[in-house]
Amino acid sequence: MLTVSAVAEKLGLNVVVKGDMSQIVSGCYISDLLSDVMAHGKDDDLWITLQTHPNVVAVAVIKGISAVILTNERNPEPETIRKAEAEKVTIMVSSLNTFELAGLLYMMLKDDGSVHAGTS
Amino acid sequence: MTENSPSEGTFHLMGGEFTNAGSASSELKSTLIKVGVEKSIVRRVAIAAFEAEMNVIIHAVAGTLRYEITTEAVTITVTDMGPGIENINQAMQPGYSTAPDWVREMGWGAGMGLPNISKHSDLFKIDSVVGEGTTLEIIFDLKEKNADS
Numbered sequence: 463m464l465t466v467s468a469v470a471e472k473l474g475l476n477v478v479v480k481g482d483m484s485q486i487v488s489g490c491y492i493s494d495l496l497s498d499v500m501a502h503g504k505d506d507d508l509w510i511t512l513q514t515h516p517n518v519v520a521v522a523v524i525k526g527i528s529a530v531i532l533t534n535e536r537n538p539e540p541e542t543i544r545k546a547e548a549e550k551v552t553i554m555v556s557s558l559n560t561f562e563l564a565g566l567l568y569m570m571l572k573d574d575g576s577v578h579a580g581t582s
Numbered sequence: 583m584t585e586n587s588p589s590e591g592t593f594h595l596m597g598g599e600f601t602n603a604g605s606a607s608s609e610l611k612s613t614l615i616k617v618g619v620e621k622s623i624v625r626r627v628a629i630a631a632f633e634a635e636m637n638v639i640i641h642a643v644a645g646t647l648r649y650e651i652t653t654e655a656v657t658i659t660v661t662d663m664g665p666g667i668e669n670i671n672q673a674m675q676p677g678y679s680t681a682p683d684w685v686r687e688m689g690w691g692a693g694m695g696l697p698n699i700s701k702h703s704d705l706f707k708i709d710s711v712v713g714e715g716t717t718l719e720i721i722f723d724l725k726e727k728n729a730d731s
Contacts, residue, residue, distance in 0.1 A: 493689075494689050495689050495692040495694070496688070496689040496690055496692075497633065497636075497689075497690065497692045497694035497695055497698060498692060498694060500629050500632060500633065500694075500698060501629070501694060501698050501701070505625070511689075513688065513689045515600070515688055516600070516601055516603075517600060517603050517604065517688060517689075517690070519604075520603055520604025520605070520607075520608065520632070521604070521632075523604065523608050523611075524604060524607055524608065524611065524628045524629065524632050525628075525629075526625075541601060549608075
């Protein structure tokens with residue numbers, strides 16, 4: 463099983479807030495609509511988003527998200543960082559755009575046997 | 583902040599208070615885990631509570647989120663002081679929202695709040711009077727699930 467720390471290392475992510483890096487990554491959900499993540503995100507999913515405000519942390523906590531990844535080098539707001547530190551939610555930043563990062567992540571999860579989506 | 587017990591409690595919510603949004607639901611989630619409610623039910627309660635909490639923060643002036651936990655059910659009652667919902671059927675339609683643009687830019691106001699609450703609960707009642715406020719009653723059965731856990 464992949465861990466957050468393995469994903470961070472392999473995808474060259476900048477870890478802005480370090481939560482539990484040994485947490486398992488079982489999948490990924492991508493959305494900038496918070497209610498959509500609430501409805502469809504799963505426990506131990508990574509969450510890729512462009513949202514940088516503090517409510518991201520609240521959603522991650524409620525959903526049991528393993529880590530949040532911001533793409534296009536978007537940085538979390540200072541208040542988001544404070545909240546993430548308090549709640550021990552990992553926030554990482556990628557210089558890639560969402561499509562590129564998702565593609566790499568998809569292949570990683572597939573090699574790991576975690577992804578069962580697609581045509582199968 | 584609160585004197586909530588494992589069996590009942592009240593959280594006060596302020597409209598426009600986005601920074602601490604979700605704290606009531608997070609605390610409720612911790613309480614449910616502590617009293618041993620099954621994980622899948624905790625997840626559903628947390629989602630519904632958070633959506634209800636957000637609705638008050640986005641739309642209302644102020645409100646309260648009250649919970650009661652018995653061996654049979656978790657009951658959440660959310661009451662706010664308005665503005666009230668003009669057309670409840672419309673508000674229940676996925677995708678319909680009256681949230682302002684700046685709230686939508688934050689990723690809220692996708693018109694999924696009430697449908698999410700309804701979908702994740704066992705019983706959902708909504709009452710609203712324009713100019714007075716909205717009350718939600720959200721119930722999650724514990725009995726059936728407790729029997730096999």
